[in-house]
Amino acid sequence: SQTIHQWPATLVQPVGSPLSLECTVEGTSNPNLYWYRQAAGRGLQLLFYSVGIGQISSEVPQNLSASRPQDRQFILSSKKLLLSDSGFYLCAGDRLSTEAFFGQGTRLTVV
Amino acid sequence: AQRVTQPEKLLSVFKGAPVELKCNYSYSGSPELFWYVQYSRQRLQLLLRHISRESIKGFTADLNKGETSFHLKKPFAQEEDSAMYYCALKPPANQGGKLIFGQGTELSVKP
Numbered sequence: 001s002q003t004i005h006q007w008p009a010t011l012v013q014p015v016g017s018p019l020s021l022e023c024t025v026e027g028t029s030n031p032n033l034y035w036y037r038q039a040a041g042r043g044l045q046l047l048f049y050s051v052g053i054g055q056i057s058s059e060v061p062q063n064l065s066a067s068r069p070q071d072r073q074f075i076l077s078s079k080k081l082l083l084s085d086s087g088f089y090l091c092a093g094d095r096l097s098t099e100a101f102f103g104q105g106t107r108l109t110v111v
Numbered sequence: 112a113q114r115v116t117q118p119e120k121l122l123s124v125f126k127g128a129p130v131e132l133k134c135n136y137s138y139s140g141s142p143e144l145f146w147y148v149q150y151s152r153q154r155l156q157l158l159l160r161h162i163s164r165e166s167i168k169g170f171t172a173d174l175n176k177g178e179t180s181f182h183l184k185k186p187f188a189q190e191e192d193s194a195m196y197y198c199a200l201k202p203p204a205n206q207g208g209k210l211i212f213g214q215g216t217e218l219s220v221k222p
Contacts, residue, residue, distance in 0.1 A: 036212070
């Protein structure tokens with residue numbers, strides 16, 4: 001079955017520092033991959049969507065970027081973190097007609 | 112634009128009472144609709160999808176295209192049903208195919 005490994009589970013970073021969150025997929029190939037931000041009362045906000053290597057769709061203007069250097073690797077990055085980037089970030093994947101599968105999430109606190 | 116709306120942030124019921132979690136969507140085509148659930152300290156997981164038309168853990172959801180709704184129902188709630196529930200929409204691949212979530216409803220079942 002499909003699995004997403006996402007790390008780290010928690011991260012505390014100073015304002016202005018860079019960010020790199022990584023997720024890798026096991027058990028399937030050519031997945032669609034997603035980065036969501038989960039906020040209380042706002043649900044799962046889609047940040048980035050990728051249908052293949054190097055193909056990234058940005059859903060909301062923000063301080064973050066995403067990359068997909070390999071089929072089963074999806075990276076969320078920032079050059080300089082802002083306080084407002086604090087939150088819970090979730091990596092997910094799916095294929096054409098399958099259910100989505102999710103990582104464990106990363107709790108990011110920018111101080 | 113596609114959108115999923117879950118009007119209730121929190122729904123609190125007593126054990127044995129019926130429960131209905133509301134979900135409305137806006138999309139002009141024929142999307143696939145899902146309910147995902149997140150139990151405490153667990154990853155998000157699929158509860159049910161409209162095309163399978165099955166009952167999972169006593170929950171059912173009927174797609175009403177006229178009202179653009181996909182409400183989740185259970186006749187007798189159990190304490191173990193307490194969790195965060197997300198309604199989600201996925202357009203066909205040739206129309207974007209991105210998985211979009213609602214704001215989520217926290218269900219609390221009291222003894």
